Amino acid sequence: MSHVLQVAGLKKHFTVTKGFPKPVTTIVRAVDGVDFAVQPAEAFGLVGESGCGKSTVARAALRLIEPDAGSVRFGDTDVLAARGGALRRLRRRMQIVFQDPYSSLNPRRTIGRTLAEPLSVHGIARGRAAREQAGALLAEVGLPETALDRYPHEFSGGQRQRIGIARALALQPELIVADEPVSALDVSVQAQVLLLLRELQSRRGLAFVFVSHDLGVVRWFCARVAVMYLGRIVEQGPVAEVFARPRHPYTRMLRDASPIPDPSQRGVLPRVVGEIPSAAAPPPGCHFHPRCPRATDRCTQEYPAWTDPDGHGFACHHPEPAG
Amino acid sequence: MTAATLPSTSTPGAPAASVAPRTRSPRQLAVRRFLGRPVAVAGLVVILAFIVIAVAAPLLAPYDPIATSWSAIRKAPSAAHWMGTDENGRDVLSRVIFGARASMLAGVVSVLIAAGIGVPAGLIAGFAGGWTDTILSRIVDAMLACPFLILAIALAAFLGPDLTNAMIAIGVSTAPRFMRVARAATLDAASNEYVEAARALGNPPWRVALRHVLPNIVPPVLVQGTLAIAAAIIAEASLSFLGLGQQPPAPSWGSMLNAAQRFLSQAPWLAIFPGLAIFLVVLSFNLVGDGLRDALDPRRR
Amino acid sequence: MSGSLGARIGQIIPTLLLVSVLVFGLQQLMPGDPALIMAGEERGDPQVLAQIRAELWLDRSLPEQYVHWMDGVLHGNLGYSWRIRQPVSQLIAQKLPVTLQLAVMAFAIAVLIGVPAGIVAAVYRNRFWDYLANAIGLAGLSTPTFWLGIMLILLVSVQLQWLPPSGYVPLFEDWRQSLATTIMPAFVLGNAIAAILMRHTRSAMLTALDQDYVRTARAKGLREWTVVLRHALRNALIPVVTLGALELGTLLSGAVLTEQVFSIPGFGKMIVDAVFNRDYPVVQGVVLVTAFLYVLLNLIADVLYVVINPRLRGA
Ligand SMILES: Nc1ncnc2c1ncn2[C@@H]1O[C@H](COP(=O)(O)OP(=O)(O)O)[C@@H](O)[C@H]1O
Numbered sequence: 040m041s042h043v044l045q046v047a048g049l050k051k052h053f054t055v056t057k058g059f060p061k062p063v064t065t066i067v068r069a070v071d072g073v074d075f076a077v078q079p080a081e082a083f084g085l086v087g088e089s090g091c092g093k094s095t096v097a098r099a100a101l102r103l104i105e106p107d108a109g110s111v112r113f114g115d116t117d118v119l120a121a122r123g124g125a126l127r128r129l130r131r132r133m134q135i136v137f138q139d140p141y142s143s144l145n146p147r148r149t150i151g152r153t154l155a156e157p158l159s160v161h162g163i164a165r166g167r168a169a170r171e172q173a174g175a176l177l178a179e180v181g182l183p184e185t186a187l188d189r190y191p192h193e194f195s196g197g198q199r200q201r202i203g204i205a206r207a208l209a210l211q212p213e214l215i216v217a218d219e220p221v222s223a224l225d226v227s228v229q230a231q232v233l234l235l236l237r238e239l240q241s242r243r244g245l246a247f248v249f250v251s252h253d254l255g256v257v258r259w260f261c262a263r264v265a266v267m268y269l270g271r272i273v274e275q276g277p278v279a280e281v282f283a284r285p286r287h288p289y290t291r292m293l294r295d296a297s298p299i300p301d302p303s304q305r306g307v308l309p310r311v312v313g314e315i316p317s318a319a320a321p322p323p324g325c326h327f328h329p330r331c332p333r334a335t336d337r338c339t340q341e342y343p344a345w346t347d348p349d350g351h352g353f354a355c356h357h358p359e360p361a362g
Numbered sequence: 363m364t365a366a367t368l369p370s371t372s373t374p375g376a377p378a379a380s381v382a383p384r385t386r387s388p389r390q391l392a393v394r395r396f397l398g399r400p401v402a403v404a405g406l407v408v409i410l411a412f413i414v415i416a417v418a419a420p421l422l423a424p425y426d427p428i429a430t431s432w433s434a435i436r437k438a439p440s441a442a443h444w445m446g447t448d449e450n451g452r453d454v455l456s457r458v459i460f461g462a463r464a465s466m467l468a469g470v471v472s473v474l475i476a477a478g479i480g481v482p483a484g485l486i487a488g489f490a491g492g493w494t495d496t497i498l499s500r501i502v503d504a505m506l507a508c509p510f511l512i513l514a515i516a517l518a519a520f521l522g523p524d525l526t527n528a529m530i531a532i533g534v535s536t537a538p539r540f541m542r543v544a545r546a547a548t549l550d551a552a553s554n555e556y557v558e559a560a561r562a563l564g565n566p567p568w569r570v571a572l573r574h575v576l577p578n579i580v581p582p583v584l585v586q587g588t589l590a591i592a593a594a595i596i597a598e599a600s601l602s603f604l605g606l607g608q609q610p611p612a613p614s615w616g617s618m619l620n621a622a623q624r625f626l627s628q629a630p631w632l633a634i635f636p637g638l639a640i641f642l643v644v645l646s647f648n649l650v651g652d653g654l655r656d657a658l659d660p661r662r663r
Numbered sequence: 664m665s666g667s668l669g670a671r672i673g674q675i676i677p678t679l680l681l682v683s684v685l686v687f688g689l690q691q692l693m694p695g696d697p698a699l700i701m702a703g704e705e706r707g708d709p710q711v712l713a714q715i716r717a718e719l720w721l722d723r724s725l726p727e728q729y730v731h732w733m734d735g736v737l738h739g740n741l742g743y744s745w746r747i748r749q750p751v752s753q754l755i756a757q758k759l760p761v762t763l764q765l766a767v768m769a770f771a772i773a774v775l776i777g778v779p780a781g782i783v784a785a786v787y788r789n790r791f792w793d794y795l796a797n798a799i800g801l802a803g804l805s806t807p808t809f810w811l812g813i814m815l816i817l818l819v820s821v822q823l824q825w826l827p828p829s830g831y832v833p834l835f836e837d838w839r840q841s842l843a844t845t846i847m848p849a850f851v852l853g854n855a856i857a858a859i860l861m862r863h864t865r866s867a868m869l870t871a872l873d874q875d876y877v878r879t880a881r882a883k884g885l886r887e888w889t890v891v892l893r894h895a896l897r898n899a900l901i902p903v904v905t906l907g908a909l910e911l912g913t914l915l916s917g918a919v920l921t922e923q924v925f926s927i928p929g930f931g932k933m934i935v936d937a938v939f940n941r942d943y944p945v946v947q948g949v950v951l952v953t954a955f956l957y958v959l960l961n962l963i964a965d966v967l968y969v970v971i972n973p974r975l976r977g978a
């Protein structure tokens with residue numbers, strides 16, 4: 040099977056210097072060796088607690104930041120090697136939707152200008168033609184054409200997010216990376232935006248990398264999912280599999296902490312315990328061992344290898360039983 | 363979000379709620395906020411009045427500002443000479459009116475010089491980061507370590523005393539402040555997700571800088587610019603007062619005050635009116651600057 | 664702390680080096696030949712000119728000149744005044760105490776006016792006293808130092824005849840006379856700083872008054888002014904320390920004008936006289952020394968800041 044997006048060995052470390060009068064330099068291993076692949080028209084989820092490196096993966100995959108190591112392939116193209124025109128052509132094929140609908144739209148520009156920009160950058164349409172296309176995009180995300188001459192501050196968060204989606208659609212990409220696209224919205228609005236995304240996915244055959252810290256949303260939207268912990272993927276597989284029979288204790292902890300539709304399951308299992316250790320000083324061995332109920336001595340010394348018996352992989356010395 | 367609230371049917375995304383009837387751009391909104399502040403508007407009116415005075419000085423001045431008259435030396439204010447006459451029998455009102463030219467010109471030109479150097483430097487530093495930023499920031503630190511007026515005096519001294527050099531000296535000494543403001547605003551603007559979106563759309567870096575980041579540094583630079591004009595007018599008056607700016611007999615408020623000092627007990631009006639003029643103009647620019655800051659950044663206070 | 668101090672000094676050195684390049688570079692702006700100026704009467708004599716050029720290294724390349732000049736500076740040699748034929752460092756050492764006396768008095772006056780005004784403005788936020796303090800502050804910021812000085816002389820010396828309009832008596836000669844000659848200039852000089860201090864104290868106080876522990880104190884029934892003075896004031900002192908260092912430049916700039924208006928033989932008057940005498944080494948020396956003072960004082964303020972505000976330690 041050919042992939043739209045294939046990420047291998049991705050690493051990104053940040054050097055942070057802060058503190059006065061004693062500046063301390065720390066290296067944050069935001070992403071520390073991540074592999075995954077997305078199929079055409081597939082919704083691929085990336086979940087994990089805040090700070091585990093999801094956004095960094097998303098940005099590095101789109102080459103909005105330069106990763107330190109690893110490879111990213113889009114179709115047959117090496118994303119990290121692309122320059123100039125080649126990179127520009129790639130950008131047409133993969134787009135991003137951001138979390139914050141307030142900072143993701145330029146407050147000084149009318150919606151019409153914002154939506155026309157991608158068209159003019161790539162020489163697709165200008166002037167009247169661009170405006171028509173922009174209007175059609177708005178209609179596709181459920182906004183009236185009159186919005187073209189308005190400014191972002193006149194719209195609600197949900198409406199802005201629709202505009203952000205319309206901008207991402209303008210270039211007719213094959214892949215959309217959505218970085219927590221509904222996390223900043225009211226619960227009632229979240230549902231509408233999610234529906235819109237799913238509709239677009241089926242209508243346009245879009246592939247998604249769907250980043251979220253919300254298991255419920257990922258479960259609903261995605262076909263496959265990768266669970267991240269402190270810069271690494273700890274479990275990966277079909278959504279139904281992973282959440283129904285988690286093999287990694289961290290995944291299980293996340294699942295048990297998130298509300299579950301089946302009332303009989305609720306309240307029986309422990310909540311997420313312990314603090315998230317920092318990516319600046321990840322614990323030795325398995326990063327998760329300070330919080331892990333199954334941890335043994337071995338876990339404190341040795342990072343577990345990746346095991347993938349049947350398309351449902353995980354990195355754990357003592358996985359939860361498969362049954 | 364709970365799973366129960368997730369959409370389970372395939373109704374299409376609900377159409378958006380109705381939108382407000384009238385569109386106002388952020389700029390229009392800022393103008394309205396500014397006009398809602400009477401003191402700032404008053405300041406603007408005074409500034410406009412002084413611009414008119416400077417431009418129309420030959421029409422407004424009752425006398426020739428440099429014509430001496432031995433029959434009218436150091437006369438107190440009267441119907442003929444509203445602000446009195448100076449030690450050479452020149453009409454003080456006419457000199458104050460013509461003096462507006464030097465002050466307004468110096469204020470505007472030196473700030474244009476300062477912004478012309480500082481804003482591109484700040485934009486480059488903020489955008490490029492790394493070594494470029496470090497080097498530019500260190501140069502700015504070094505310039506800011508020299509007291510503003512002392513640096514301007516030294517520059518004016520080495521360039522030679524006249525109004526043009528004073529404007530250059532003030533402009534160069536003010537440039538680091540613009541660099542700092544522009545750099546901070548660039549970093550702030552560049553952290554917005556819409557800048558990242560612009561890159562993701564395939565805009566080349568220069569276009570992202572010019573189209574998306576630059577417009578965002580306009581408001582803080584505008585505020586800084588207005589306040590800097592106030593400071594530059596004081597600086598020009600100071601240099602002229604010290605004899606390093608406008609050279610006599612051409613009138614400027616600072617050099618008039620220098621001459622006035624010698625006749626303080628005999629002719630105090632010589633010292634009062636030029637000083638009041640400086641005070642009024644500077645106060646107005648400060649009021650407008652404060653008003654602009656509040657109008658452009660409604661989040662503050 | 665020692666390690667952090669080292670880091671801070673490490674940051675300062677490049678800044679000071681750049682200042683030195685800047686000050687050295689000033690020379691290059693000068694129209695005409697420095698040797699001609701120095702030679703004075705003897706400018707017609709090519710032998711004298713050649714000798715002066717050799718002495719000042721004017722016949723060498725710019726980098727050589729800079730290194731030579733820097734070597735001197737590092738050994739405390741800021742060159743010789745072209746007019747008075749005295750070492751610049753010696754001249755500065757004579758004049759600096761006068762200006763420092765003025766600056767210290769000015770800062771004290773500014774604190775005495777600005778801090779209480781800022782506190783009152785914060786406590787009566789958005790009420791009459793706040794508006795009044797802000798209006799006076801803005802007026803103070805908009806008044807040119809030298810004009811304020813002239814107006815004060817007009818009122819206090821010419822009209823009321825309370826204080827001498829000009830002159831200076833050193834502190835250790837006759838402290839009463841010294842105060843009489845410096846109180847007016849110090850007030851003039853402190854005026855702008857007072858306005859700046861007022862603004863910063865006000866906003867620091869507003870922040871402090873919103874803090875939980877202040878609210879708690881208030882809830883415990885302490886009187887408003889007790890709360891303000893006992894709990895919030897400490898925080899208001901922080902901007903005073905930082906600003907004291909940051910506004911040294913304002914003080915020294917203002918001193919140039921104030922000393923000119925009141926004929927006080929300080930640092931500021933020296934630079935103006937030097938400019939008119941085209942005594943460039945003195946001008947350069949003054950810029951260099953003021954910049955050095957500024958950097959040093961800011962270093963001290965940074966350290967003090969941490970001492971006053973223990974929460975920042977190890978942050
Ligand atoms: N530009 C940056 N500079 C320094 N540290 C960063 C930067 N971006 C992200 N980080 C750090 O990297 C880690 C992962 O961040 P992020 O990818 O945003 O996580 P997530 O999206 O999962 O919340 C965090 O610890 C964050 O503080």
Ligand code: SF4
Binds near residue numbers: 289331335355358
């Ligand atoms: S490797 Fe050990 S510590 Fe890590 S998740 Fe598995 S059992 Fe827990």
Ligand SMILES: [Mg+2]
Binds near residue numbers: 090093094095219
């Ligand atoms: Mg994130």
